Amino acid sequence: MYYGESTVLYFNGAFMNAADAKIDLYSQSLHYGYAVFEGIRSYQTANGTKIFKAKEHYDRLRYSAEVMGIPFSVSTQELTDLTYELLERNSFTNAYIRPVVLCSPNMSLSKGKESYLAITAWEWTNGYLSNQMRIMTSSYRRPNPSGFKINAKVSGHYVNSILACQEAKDNGFDEALLLDIEGNVAEGPGANVFFEKDGVLYTPAAGNILPGITRATVLDLCEILGIPVVEKKFKPEEMRGADSAFYCGTAAEVVALESMDNIPFAQPWENSLGSELQKAYKNCVLEKEYTAETINN
Ligand code: PMP
Structure with missing residues (x-):
């Protein structure tokens, strides 16, 4: 209620x-x-x-x-x-x-x-998303940026999010991952996505996504913490089976992904860059200091 x-x-x-x-x-x-x-x-x-x-x-x-x-x-x-x-x-x-x-x-x-x-x-005390999420690649694509103002937060766009989210739940997953019109990874129904491979974070470049405010905060935190991050286009194959991955958004904050299409991310979440960023983000929203030295306190 x-x-x-x-x-x-x-x-x-x-x-x-x-x-x-x-x-x-x-x-x-x-x-x-x-x-x-x-x-x-x-x-x-x-x-x-x-x-x-x-x-x-x-x-x-x-x-x-x-x-x-x-x-x-x-x-x-x-x-x-x-x-x-x-x-x-x-x-x-x-x-x-x-x-x-x-x-x-x-x-x-x-x-x-x-x-x-x-x-x-x-x-609102707890995030709306579970601790570690099992995601599936949705059969629904994000709206075509030639047909919508995709970087604006428009109510009508969320019919697409509802379809994808329900499809994921109906198939026993926690959440969906949507591709863009070109088949590149775009975002979740209400959050942006990052994955980690060999010590580097990757996230879809702006253009076919809602460029989230949390995503921008995470990018700032990466700079402070010296975490290398690359914004680029990538296919789901590149992300599936990566070392770790997370969603981020105002409601989701930074939330771990456990698996994608039933393929687990290789590394325990506690050892991931996402886990470090999750703590840093929490410090940030609570207005605690978030330097490289104080991040884990
Ligand atoms: N993508 C979509 C589709 C969203 O609905 C949201 C939530 N607003 C995000 C990304 C994350 O945006 P923000 O970090 O600004 O909440």
Whole structure:
């Protein structure tokens, strides 16, 4: 359950009880998946409740709206302030925050005329993904970048994620791995992917993926920790049977992959570069120091 009797959300200019919020059934967003959204985390840190990378997320929200032609001009500062207020009103510290920009009633296929901002949040302590995931290469490909604004976070894109995720679950796996239109490894349904081979990390280059904010954080951490990382196109054969691999995303954080298409990754997770990055990421979101010396403390 995402909300209870006293949960408050923000919608179209006001804070209100979640149960009282109503959207119009003629909203363009509902019929066509024509909405943009974000997934953001807040953490209880030694310095109080902190929203991780609020600026990056809200900049991306505005970017997503802009490329989709949805009018939306609330500033990052205003969005961040509203979000902190929402967390405070709900007494949330460790939370998942879900802002969405919805379009007004309009059954035509024209650009959005007017938009409404909703920000919801719910308490979140553990990642939604299991400890070590068994993934399968999906028969569904990520949307063709010639047909979609693939680097924007658009609601309609997630129908593809749902198909892939359900296919994986129906086949007894924890999660899917999607290829892009050219058959290269792209990403998970809601996370980016890295694999390790001979001391080097590899991740799909930007272009056919949602370039995640967590992915960017991991790349920064690699630089700090001196971990070599290569962004490139690669086929699933190159990743299958690699030394180790992980998914990363706001909700997933850094999560180990146990196997791909039933072929285990060779190395124990504890010895992998991903495990080191998992600890570093945790330190980072909790605002603990993350230098090469302090990383494992
Ligand atoms: N790819 C997809 C398809 C996603 O939905 C997400 C989650 N937003 C990611 C990657 C990871 O992005 P981020 O690290 O910004 O959460």
